[in-house]
Amino acid sequence: MAASKRSVRLLSGLLLGAGVAHFARPAQFDAIVPRVLPGRARTWTYASGVAELLFGAALAVPRTRRTGALAAAGLFTAVFPANVQMAYDWRDRPAPLRALALARLPLQVPLALWALRIHRAERPS
Template structure:
């Protein structure tokens, strides 16, 4: 999971406009949010890879996963508007349970 967070964090800096675009319309400062979430994902990834993680950090990661969940819903419901028509709708729908799965994996690390 550390690799997933790290790669996702790097992607935020390589293509910030993609992450800004999937931020739902009611959220301001989309580019800032893209970079900020990228920093968080990098930090989370490094902590997980280093194995130097505390329960409160794992809880923070879980909260983060749920905070970014609306972006996944937005991608699914606005696929054409976001230029994601090349992705099958089922694939975007299949991404939605991943947040819950990752949150459960983090919960297991707390034990």
């Protein structure tokens, strides 16, 4: 049974939009790259933006959807440390911003599960 077209389009659009944002407004992403990563933050920002664009495009194409969904689940897991970094860095910001940063932490779980559901639904019979 294939994943619903709506679900696939939404997740693909989310990834493509996020990927574009990494190039349109890279400074906001540079700021949350964990400082323990080697190299420049901008390199990690662009690399994750490219990954989001690739995985979003792969999800949009039926032939590559399974692989794209699995890669997206991995990406959602891999970027979790950036959300932890953001929550830590924003600990002294006004309460609404702190709440936003903290709300991003558990968001990665449903995103990864969503991608895995698409991956499983696209399983060849």
